[in-house]
Amino acid sequence: xxxxxxxxxxxKIAAKPRSYIGIGAIxxxxxxxxxxxxxxxxxxxxxxxxxxxxxxxxxxxxxxxNLIAFIxxxxxxxxxxxxxxxxTGDLVSGEGAMGTIRLLLTKPIxxxxxxxxxxxxxxxxxxxxxxxxxxxxxxxxxxxxxTGDLMVLNxxxxxxxxxQDLVWRxxxxxxxxxxxxxxxxxxxxxxxxxxxxxxxxIVTTMAIIILFNIIGALNVPVLEPIQPYLFTNHMVAxxxxxEDPLPTAKILKSVAILLVHIVGLLGIxxxxxxxxxxxx
Amino acid sequence: MQAEEKIIEVSHLVKHFGKFKAVExxxxxxxxxxxxxxxxxxxxxxxxxxxxxxxxxxxxSGQLKLFGKDLSDNxxxxxxxxxxxxxxxxxxxxxxxxxxxxxxxRISGVDVTKKKVHEIIEFVGLKGREKDKLxxxxxxxxxxxxxxxxxxxxxxxxxxxEPTTGLDPQGIIDIRNLILQLKNERNxxxxxxxxxxxxxxxxxxxxxxxxxxxxxxxxxxxxxLNAQELxxxxxxxxxxxxxxxxxxxxxxxxxxxxxxxxxSIHISQEKIPMLNKLLCDxxxxxxxxxxxxxxxxxxxxxxxx
Numbered sequence: 001x002x003x004x005x006x007x008x009x010x011x012k013i014a015a016k017p018r019s020y021i022g023i024g025a026i027x028x029x030x031x032x033x034x035x036x037x038x039x040x041x042x043x044x045x046x047x048x049x050x051x052x053x054x055x056x057x058x059x060x061x062x063x064x065x066n067l068i069a070f071i072x073x074x075x076x077x078x079x080x081x082x083x084x085x086x087x088t089g090d091l092v093s094g095e096g097a098m099g100t101i102r103l104l105l106t107k108p109i110x111x112x113x114x115x116x117x118x119x120x121x122x123x124x125x126x127x128x129x130x131x132x133x134x135x136x137x138x139x140x141x142x143x144x145x146x147t148g149d150l151m152v153l154n155x156x157x158x159x160x161x162x163x164q165d166l167v168w169r170x171x172x173x174x175x176x177x178x179x180x181x182x183x184x185x186x187x188x189x190x191x192x193x194x195x196x197x198x199x200x201x202i203v204t205t206m207a208i209i210i211l212f213n214i215i216g217a218l219n220v221p222v223l224e225p226i227q228p229y230l231f232t233n234h235m236v237a238x239x240x241x242x243e244d245p246l247p248t249a250k251i252l253k254s255v256a257i258l259l260v261h262i263v264g265l266l267g268i269x270x271x272x273x274x275x276x277x278x279x280x
Numbered sequence: 281m282q283a284e285e286k287i288i289e290v291s292h293l294v295k296h297f298g299k300f301k302a303v304e305x306x307x308x309x310x311x312x313x314x315x316x317x318x319x320x321x322x323x324x325x326x327x328x329x330x331x332x333x334x335x336x337x338x339x340x341s342g343q344l345k346l347f348g349k350d351l352s353d354n355x356x357x358x359x360x361x362x363x364x365x366x367x368x369x370x371x372x373x374x375x376x377x378x379x380x381x382x383x384x385x386r387i388s389g390v391d392v393t394k395k396k397v398h399e400i401i402e403f404v405g406l407k408g409r410e411k412d413k414l415x416x417x418x419x420x421x422x423x424x425x426x427x428x429x430x431x432x433x434x435x436x437x438x439x440x441x442e443p444t445t446g447l448d449p450q451g452i453i454d455i456r457n458l459i460l461q462l463k464n465e466r467n468x469x470x471x472x473x474x475x476x477x478x479x480x481x482x483x484x485x486x487x488x489x490x491x492x493x494x495x496x497x498x499x500x501x502x503x504x505l506n507a508q509e510l511x512x513x514x515x516x517x518x519x520x521x522x523x524x525x526x527x528x529x530x531x532x533x534x535x536x537x538x539x540x541x542x543x544s545i546h547i548s549q550e551k552i553p554m555l556n557k558l559l560c561d562x563x564x565x566x567x568x569x570x571x572x573x574x575x576x577x578x579x580x581x582x583x584x585x
Contacts, residue, residue: 001389099368100371102366106364107387107389108360277338279337
């Protein structure tokens with residue numbers, strides 16, 4: 001019954017027009033970035049490398065598909081959560097707003113299974129979104145710009161990663177970015193259990209992300225104890241896979257914090273959904 | 281002759297939302313094969329009771345047993361045997377009628393073939409509209425699809441909460457005929473909540489009336505209504521003569537009013553043929569005998585008490 005319910009939820013997501021807004025937006029934005037880099041990419045590279053040009057000389061295909069993919073990931077990973085929340089924030093509250101929740105919850109399947117079906121369908125959508133982003137960034141990037149070593153600028157300086165050393169880094173970075181987006185999907189699904197309209201959970205998810213980003217960036221001593229535990233501070237942890245040497249402890253800490261948030265929020269969602277009186 | 285197997289047993293149901301007491305003490309029994317009328321004015325607690333029966337709402341106290349089993353411990357076993365419409369049937373507007381039925385059938389606990397989906401859509405009179413999206417469906421069509429959805433897994437018990445609300449007269453007749461068809465041809469037990477008392481009077485064999493969250497009365501529709509004195513209007517050729525015959529007869533009847541050629545009398549059901557014979561034997565021509573809405577009067581009398 002669980003898998004049949006999950007299949008139902010995936011069908012519903014696939015049939016909703018709003019599900020294609022995210023895919024369309026990603027395609028458009030990535031298209032614009034690739035076009036801009038194709039037209040003016042060398043100037044952009046020169047702007048980044050200028051401070052190092054007196055000490056270093058750069059040779060080879062610097063503006064390559066790997067760099068394009070890295071830039072796209074970095075630019076979009078902050079904005080993709082809105083597109084994810086647009087669908088996952090609607091999974092429970094949307095049924096309430098439409099009135100279909102009355103029929104859904106009179107079927108012989110437990111509320112917990114229904115919720116997890118929706119969650120799994122939401123995660124499938126999240127995965128498809130991220131996969132589409134990666135395909136556009138890596139495949140199209142490499143087709144247009146070729147391949148080469150990846151030059152990454154971080155707080156410690158400039159790192160050059162060998163081309164043959166990049167596949168696992170992109171795979172792991174993709175996985176950790178997926179975990180960050182799972183966190184967003186879980187947050188919006190949980191908020192969806194508290195609401196009877198679709199807009200509330202989506203707006204609240206974005207408000208929480210903005211609020212936590214502000215708290216995380218504020219240099220105020222009273223906020224320092226909580227800052228390391230804000231999930232928003234770990235949303236860009238995927239970038240650690242492009243460090244050399246690899247900051248394993250830092251990565252594991254981010255994974256642990258994201259997992260704790262996910263499990264905690266899921267617990268709240270299950271509790272609320274099971275206790276909820278359906279009055280709509 | 282009905283088997284006296286209880287399908288629904290509601291015992292001292294109570295539901296409070298904070299300080300608001302939606303249901304205070306509702307009890308009734310529904311037997312196998314019943315078309316059971318569930319009556320009450322707005323805010324009486326009908327929807328809360330029905331939602332509790334379907335496990336959409338958790339009762340504050342009281343016992344709900346369906347098919348002889350406690351609802352709280354046997355939710356899935358019970359829900360697999362129930363088909364329902366709760367208030368208006370809402371569906372996924374972005375999906376076709378066929379897909380909507382398939383989605384609910386898939387989680388109904390039984391395997392439903394595409395052929396069965398088409399058969400059930402045809403049964404409710406929506407043949408040819410299977411592929412149409414719900415966005416273009418009228419309220420009546422959605423109600424029909426709602427009934428299709430309740431039948432898709434062949435449940436033993438059908439719960440219909442206000443199934444004729446918002447329908448035009450033809451739609452009401454269609455839904456009424458569908459309900460009778462379900463009882464007579466498919467032997468379903470039906471719990472029917474409705475504001476339209478004539479509907480209940482026409483199709484229910486048993487009923488309960490609740491008011492302010494409490495059960496007022498329950499039992500057989502015929503027995504409850506026949507126990508009441510009716511107001512019956514006799515259309516005759518000579519009202520003056522009829523009036524004298526009634527007043528001097530040993531039937532002990534009260535005259536409510538005389539209007540034109542009609543004379544309205546307080547009379548019990550078994551005395552109607554006696555009075556008719558008396559009038560005819562006395563040379564008064566009786567053109568028609570018409571009872572005023574029995575259930576409506578009975579309902580209003582109970583509610584205002």
